[in-house]
Amino acid sequence: MAAIVSVVSSTPNAAAASSLSKEKMKLGSCNFNSLLWQGKRPSFATPKSLSKVTMSVATNVSRFESITMAPPDPILGVSEAFKADTHEMKLNLGVGAYRTEDLQPYVLNVVKKAENLMLESGENKEYLPIEGLVAFNKATAELLFGADNSVIQQQRVATVQGLSGTGSLRLAAALIERYFPGAKVLISSPTWGNHKNIFNDAKVPWSEYRYYDPKTVGLDFDGMISDIKAAPEGSFVLLHGCAHNPTGIDPTPEQWVKIADVIEEKNHIPFFDVAYQGFASGSLDEDASSVRLFASRGMELLVAQSYSKNLGLYAERIGAINVVCSSADAATRVKSQLKRLARPMYSNPPVHGARIVANVVGNPVLFNEWKEEMKMMAGRIKSVRQKLYDSICAKDKTGKDWSYILKQIGMFSFTGLNKAQSDNMTNKWHVYMTKDGRISLAGLSSAKCEYLADAIIDSFYNVS
Amino acid sequence: MSSVFANVVRAPEDPILGVTVAYHKDQSPNKLNLGVGAYRTEEGKPLVLNVVKKAEQMLVNDQSRVKEYLPIVGLADFNKLSAKLIFGADSPAIQENRVATVQCLSGTGSLRVGGEFLARHYHEHTVYIPQPTWGNHPKIFTLAGLSVKTYRYYNPETRGLDFEGMLEDLGSAPLGAIVLLHACAHNPTGVDPTIEQWEQIRQLMRSKSLLPFFDSAYQGFASGSLDADAQSVRIFVADGGECLAAQSYAKNMGLYGERVGALSIVCKTADVASKVESQLKLVIRPMYSSPPLHGASIVAAILKDGDLYNEWTLELKAMADRIISMRQELFNALQAKETPGDWSHIVKQIGMFTFTGLNSEQVTFMTNEYHIYLTSDGRISMAGLSSRTVPHLADAIHAAVTGKA
Numbered sequence: 001m002a003a004i005v006s007v008v009s010s011t012p013n014a015a016a017a018s019s020l021s022k023e024k025m026k027l028g029s030c031n032f033n034s035l036l037w038q039g040k041r042p043s044f045a046t047p048k049s050l051s052k053v054t055m056s057v058a059t060n061v062s063r064f065e066s067i068t069m070a071p072p073d074p075i076l077g078v079s080e081a082f083k084a085d086t087h088e089m090k091l092n093l094g095v096g097a098y099r100t101e102d103l104q105p106y107v108l109n110v111v112k113k114a115e116n117l118m119l120e121s122g123e124n125k126e127y128l129p130i131e132g133l134v135a136f137n138k139a140t141a142e143l144l145f146g147a148d149n150s151v152i153q154q155q156r157v158a159t160v161q162g163l164s165g166t167g168s169l170r171l172a173a174a175l176i177e178r179y180f181p182g183a184k185v186l187i188s189s190p191t192w193g194n195h196k197n198i199f200n201d202a203k204v205p206w207s208e209y210r211y212y213d214p215k216t217v218g219l220d221f222d223g224m225i226s227d228i229k230a231a232p233e234g235s236f237v238l239l240h241g242c243a244h245n246p247t248g249i250d251p252t253p254e255q256w257v258k259i260a261d262v263i264e265e266k267n268h269i270p271f272f273d274v275a276y277q278g279f280a281s282g283s284l285d286e287d288a289s290s291v292r293l294f295a296s297r298g299m300e301l302l303v304a305q306s307y308s309k310n311l312g313l314y315a316e317r318i319g320a321i322n323v324v325c326s327s328a329d330a331a332t333r334v335k336s337q338l339k340r341l342a343r344p345m346y347s348n349p350p351v352h353g354a355r356i357v358a359n360v361v362g363n364p365v366l367f368n369e370w371k372e373e374m375k376m377m378a379g380r381i382k383s384v385r386q387k388l389y390d391s392i393c394a395k396d397k398t399g400k401d402w403s404y405i406l407k408q409i410g411m412f413s414f415t416g417l418n419k420a421q422s423d424n425m426t427n428k429w430h431v432y433m434t435k436d437g438r439i440s441l442a443g444l445s446s447a448k449c450e451y452l453a454d455a456i457i458d459s460f461y462n463v464s
Numbered sequence: 465m466s467s468v469f470a471n472v473v474r475a476p477e478d479p480i481l482g483v484t485v486a487y488h489k490d491q492s493p494n495k496l497n498l499g500v501g502a503y504r505t506e507e508g509k510p511l512v513l514n515v516v517k518k519a520e521q522m523l524v525n526d527q528s529r530v531k532e533y534l535p536i537v538g539l540a541d542f543n544k545l546s547a548k549l550i551f552g553a554d555s556p557a558i559q560e561n562r563v564a565t566v567q568c569l570s571g572t573g574s575l576r577v578g579g580e581f582l583a584r585h586y587h588e589h590t591v592y593i594p595q596p597t598w599g600n601h602p603k604i605f606t607l608a609g610l611s612v613k614t615y616r617y618y619n620p621e622t623r624g625l626d627f628e629g630m631l632e633d634l635g636s637a638p639l640g641a642i643v644l645l646h647a648c649a650h651n652p653t654g655v656d657p658t659i660e661q662w663e664q665i666r667q668l669m670r671s672k673s674l675l676p677f678f679d680s681a682y683q684g685f686a687s688g689s690l691d692a693d694a695q696s697v698r699i700f701v702a703d704g705g706e707c708l709a710a711q712s713y714a715k716n717m718g719l720y721g722e723r724v725g726a727l728s729i730v731c732k733t734a735d736v737a738s739k740v741e742s743q744l745k746l747v748i749r750p751m752y753s754s755p756p757l758h759g760a761s762i763v764a765a766i767l768k769d770g771d772l773y774n775e776w777t778l779e780l781k782a783m784a785d786r787i788i789s790m791r792q793e794l795f796n797a798l799q800a801k802e803t804p805g806d807w808s809h810i811v812k813q814i815g816m817f818t819f820t821g822l823n824s825e826q827v828t829f830m831t832n833e834y835h836i837y838l839t840s841d842g843r844i845s846m847a848g849l850s851s852r853t854v855p856h857l858a859d860a861i862h863a864a865v866t867g868k869a
Contacts, residue, residue, distance in 0.1 A: 060704075060732065061732065062706060062731055062732035062733060062736040063587070063640070063673075063675065063706060064585060064706070064729075064731055064732075064736050064739070065732075065736060067736065067739045067740060067743055068739060069738070069739045070739075070742035070743050070745060070746050073536065073745065073749055076535070076536060076749075076754075080535075095533065097533065105531070105532050107530055107531055112524075115524050116524060119520060119521065119524055122512075124510040124511075124512055125510070125516070125718060125719055125720055125721045125722055126502060126720055126721055127481070127502065127714075127720045127721050128721050129481070129485075130478060130481060163569075163751075163752035163753075163756075164752065164753065166749075166750070166751070166752050166753040167751070167752040167753075170750065170752065179469070179471065179472050180468075194749060194750060194753065197746075197749060197750035198750045200750070201580075201747075201750040202750075234468070269468055300467060300469070308533075312531055313531055314531055314532055314533045315530075315531045315532055315533055315534050315754070315756065315757035315758075316756055316757060317752060317753075317754070317755070317756040323469075325467055325469050326466065326469075327467060330467045330469045330470070330472070332474060333469065333472045333473060333474045333475075334472055336474050336476075337472055337473075337475050339475065339478070340478075343478055343481075343572075343600060343603065344572070344576065344603035344604040344606075345569075345572070345573070345576055345607070345751070346569035346570065346572050346573040346576070346752075347481075347569075347570065347572040347573075347600065347723075348481075348721070348723070349723065350569070350721065350722055350723040350756040350758070350759065351721035351722060351723075352722060352756065352758035352759070353756065353758070
């Protein structure tokens with residue numbers, strides 16, 4: 001049963017070789033005679049040269065010996081650490097995945113229904129076109145812009161199904177690298193940790209614009225506008241459509257107008273990351289208002305979408321990249337180039353998640369049910385946000401203003417804790433979160449708000 | 465209004481997938497799609513395997529099933545089972561924990577992730593690909609950051625393997641260069657080395673420290689036997705050396721659209737394998753964060769269940785057998801028509817495709833006059849043929865070859 005490894009790999013001379021021809025080699029579950037030296041010898045292996053030829057991988061050292069162990073992903077690595085923790089009070093506020101009040105993962109009812117429908121209708125599993133499921137692309141663009149939006153009516157949107165938000169951002173980054181050489185992407189400080197990795201790997205330069213003001217635990221609006229203005233003309237400005245990750249701090253509608261003004265002024269290109277449409281406020285339309293504002297001004301823009309959170313389809317990797325162009329012709333051309341970038345990356349996208357979305361959005365009954373489930377999820381998060389705030393205020397008698405927790409929106413809250421304080425949260429309190437002070441409220445139950453409040457207060461005041 | 469996209473030109477359709485696009489536009493009732501390699505039944509319909517339907521029903525019925533993010537490396541069970549499938553359950557490399565396996569987006573995704581990994585961590589940045597090869601190979605590796613060279617492979621005169629040329633070209637490659645090898649059922653030619661030839665290739669490659677990168681898209685689908693179709697890979701792993709292997713379940717499990725595959729890197733030591741895995745995660749995270757769940761769950765369910773696995777092997781064999789019988793029927797039809805030329809390569813070649821030897825003018829003729837869709841290199845997908853359509857194809861080939869253009 002044993003594979004004869006060493007014998008095969010280290011016979012430099014003909015004498016030893018001829019004895020080998022009598023050996024049997026067994027590989028897997030198939031037997032066959034050694035055919036090493038039977039029959040015609042390859043012309044390069046004359047007896048003289050044989051002794052110089054090393055048949056083995058020379059020194060048995062790996063070609064990958066010098067590779068170092070990469071550090072764990074700062075966000076996804078949190079869940080891994082949480083799993084390893086055996087403490088009974090442990091709390092996972094790391095990755096942004098919705099949990100029920102019982103802290104269980106949640107598969108939406110509409111998703112289960114859609115999957116059942118798909119199974120009943122006996123769909124096949126043929127390759128999707130490179131650009132993805134046509135019905136999904138139509139539905140996703142209409143959901144984002146509104147079906148009656150002129151960008152849709154005029155066919156000015158190039159929509160390509162992508163691998164959730166990450167994959168859609170990566171396709172856009174690849175497009176930027178190829179067609180806007182040297183153009184920079186401006187990203188908020190802070191932003192989702194993976195944004196930088198995506199642009200680095202796509203070889204797109206980036207720089208930061210001020211966003212978070214630690215003094216107010218709010219938006220540094222003047223800094224933001226100033227930095228966008230100072231950037232070279234024609235830069236791409238990465239904006240979070242709603243529910244900024246990690247801070248939860250969004251511009252007000254008036255601030256969005258001013259942001260659009262300065263972007264237009266500098267001929268910058270807005271690039272939205274929309275991962276929480278419907279999940280932030282509970283309303284799909286409201287959460288798309290920033291994108292729609294920019295579109296209504298006739299600007300060309302990019303929008304990456306994800307259905308990970310709002311349809312709970314995390315693992316199915318379903319999203320889209322939308323490029324709004326000034327003409328239908330430009331949209332056609334851009335779409336064809338996005339396809340050209342997708343083909344050598346994964347050929348065509350996965351069908352399952354796309355069909356679920358298309359079935360839910362395309363069926364009025366399911367679509368309404370979805371809106372209800374989304375309101376429920378957003379509602380639960382808002383209520384734990386309130387409860388956390390109330391718990392903290394009840395325990396903290398210093399009069400510190402914690403209202404920023406209430407003003408923030410979406411899955412996350414930027415607690416204002418620094419790295420050392422965040423470490424204390426984990427080490428002392430077994431509360432798992434990212435080092436930037438971000439907690440995922442989606443992972444918080446109202447039952448645990450008191451405990452979390454204690455942890456935050458302890459970390460804030462007793463650790464520096 | 466001026467556009468920032470003014471300089472973006474319209475890209476042509478993908479040469480392979482574009483064939484299906486053109487086919488769909490054709491209104492003729494006689495049209496035949498022999499372009500993309502997707503299996504069709506005798507009735508010309510796509511096929512969802514029975515085991516896949518069963519597995520899917522099980523998954524959908526499982527109330528405890530969730531849709532949480534997979535780890536960056538994908539579904540653990542799927543990874544282990546995939547490595548066993550290609551390397552053999554008793555492979556020492558697996559038992560010694562020397563294999564880093566990550567779930568990827570079918571074959572394409574596995575090749576891309578492997579290519580990116582090598583571009584970052586391997587000292588040699590040239591990959592040698594066979595001439596010809598699947599049209600997407602050079603694009604994948606180029607975008608991954610590698611430079612691409614070719615080695616002789618197909619001999620148009622014999623319509624078989626140019627073995628001497630292959631050995632010469634590999635022999636003159638720089639030490640340590642990466643070499644792409646089709647594990648079985650070479651695409652587009654259907655021409656595979658014999659096991660004896662594989663052994664010589666192995667020895668040559670090891671003597672020059674060339675790094676094998678296997679593309680295994682047809683395991684089980686080529687000969688009907690999962691083990692036989694993995695022999696080329698297994699003889700390399702058996703000698704204790706390192707290699708990469710990209711696996712796809714698109715064809716052998718009919719999971720095309722679900723994008724299920726795996727990249728395995730066989731390393732010298734478990735320690736190296738563990739570091740390699742950690743670095744693969746850094747390639748994957750900024751590309752798509754983590755892979756899709758559905759297809760991998762189906763594969764894992766089938767591979768881990770003895771009954772489903774056995775059923776699968778039977779369905780797989782049936783698909784392979786149907787293709788082999790189409791080869792015979794086409795060959796017989798051309799013999800009966802006394803079409804000029806030696807058509808024996810149709811039955812000698814293996815796998816989904818036949819490299820007909822037709823040139824691009826003849827291909828265009830067949831498309832325009834007979835509404836037969838194939839890639840311009842003369843490759844036809846036997847999986848798209850049926851007993852009913854063989855005569856039509858034979859007519860078209862006959863007309864193209866006898867110059868009725």
